Amino acid sequence: ELKVEQNPLFLSMQEGKNYTIYCNYSTTSDRLYWYRQDPGKSLESLFVLLSNGAVKQEGRLMASLDTKARLSTLHITAAVHDLSATYFCAVERETSGSRLTFGEGTQLTVNP
Amino acid sequence: DTGVSQNPRHKITKRGQNVTFRCDPISEHNRLYWYRQTLGQGPEFLTYFQNEAQLEKSRLLSDRFSAERPKGSFSTLEIQRTEQGDSAMYLCASSWWDPAAETQYFGPGTRLLVL
Numbered sequence: 001e002l003k004v005e006q007n008p009l010f011l012s013m014q015e016g017k018n019y020t021i022y023c024n025y026s027t028t029s030d031r032l033y034w035y036r037q038d039p040g041k042s043l044e045s046l047f048v049l050l051s052n053g054a055v056k057q058e059g060r061l062m063a064s065l066d067t068k069a070r071l072s073t074l075h076i077t078a079a080v081h082d083l084s085a086t087y088f089c090a091v092e093r094e095t096s097g098s099r100l101t102f103g104e105g106t107q108l109t110v111n112p
Numbered sequence: 113d114t115g116v117s118q119n120p121r122h123k124i125t126k127r128g129q130n131v132t133f134r135c136d137p138i139s140e141h142n143r144l145y146w147y148r149q150t151l152g153q154g155p156e157f158l159t160y161f162q163n164e165a166q167l168e169k170s171r172l173l174s175d176r177f178s179a180e181r182p183k184g185s186f187s188t189l190e191i192q193r194t195e196q197g198d199s200a201m202y203l204c205a206s207s208w209w210d211p212a213a214e215t216q217y218f219g220p221g222t223r224l225l226v227l
Contacts, residue, residue, distance in 0.1 A: 004154075033215070042203060043155070043218040050213060088154050098143065098209070099168060100216065102154030 002027050004091050006103035014111050016078050021106045023072040023089035031092040032072045033100065034063050036085045043088065047074075079110045116219030118204050124225045125194055132190045133222045137206030144187050145205040145216060146179055148172065155203055161187060162209065194226045 003026040013019050023032070031050055035043040047056045049065035049072060056063050060083065062075045072089055086107045090100040117136045125131050137144050143162050147155035158177070159169045163184040173179075176194075181187040191198055201223050205216040 031214075035218075042220045043205075045215050045217065048213055048215055090154070092214075098160060098207075098214065099145070099157040099170075100147075100155075101157070104152075105154050 002029070002091060002093060002101045004089060004101050004103040006087075006089055006106050008106060009104055010107050010109075012109045012111060013076075013079050015080055018078065019076050021074040021076070021087055021089075021108075023074070023103055025070050025072075025089075025091045025101075027093075028067070028070075029091045029093060032065050033090045033092070034072070034074055035088045035090060037088065037105070038085050046087075076108075079108075081110050081112060084108055084110045116204055116206050116217055118202075118219040118222050120222060121220060122223050122225075124227065126227050127196060128193055130190065130192045131194060131224065132188055133202055133204075133224075135187045135189070135204030135206075135219060137186070137204070138217060139185075141206035141208050141217075142184070143207045143209050143214075143216075144181055145207075146187070146189050147203040147205065149201040149203055149221070150199075158189075191224075194224075196226045199224055199226045 005024045034046040037043050047063040052067040054065045060077045065072045086105045088105045090102045119134045145160040146158040149155040159179050161181040176192045179189045201221045203221045204219045207214050207216045
């Protein structure tokens with residue numbers, strides 16, 4: 001059974017600081033996704049990582065994938081309050097299925 | 113197109129009643145997914161369709177749950193004889209299947225409360 005673990009689960013940081021969220025998964029996979037969820041809202045797609053060594057950046061967020069280590073990171077640079085949300089990584093199985101298996105989420109709070 | 117839509121957005125029901133939710137995917141998308149999310153957790157996969165065919169069901173989908181996508185467009189998820197444990201956010205997502213890359217776009221969800 002595919003398991004996806006994120007850490008930390010809760011992150012409180014000050015504006016302007018940098019931090020990294022980690023996502024580990026238990027079996028081989030082709031694809032890894034990062035989503036953002038604001039309170040009471042649905043999920044917004046941030047990144048799709050398709051191969052080993054993939055790196056994608058959008059604004060203050062950068063995501064990377066190491067399939068050999070079964071690890072993805074979401075790096076936050078110079079955090080701002082607007083980044084406060086819950087961030088989920090999700091893994092797609094290597095075999096035929098398209099189901100996503102999500103981590104528990106990292107609740108990020110950026111304090112002024 | 114305005115994205116994936118779901119109705120109703122909120123539903124309160126009494127234990128034992130039946131409920132039905134509707135999802136309208138992005139129009140050109142051929143895949144449609146249902147997930148369930150409880151407070152403080154990530155979404156859990158329930159089932160998905162490619163066009164009108166239901167290709168996979170999670171073991172979370174008990175006999176009380178049924179999903180349909182009759183014409184390969186909108187989908188319905190019905191829960192019969194609801195239980196308090198069914199209280200959750202039910203999320204629908206759609207995608208255009210592409211072996212190279214597939215992003216699932218999520219709707220706003222239907223929040224179910226079973227009293």
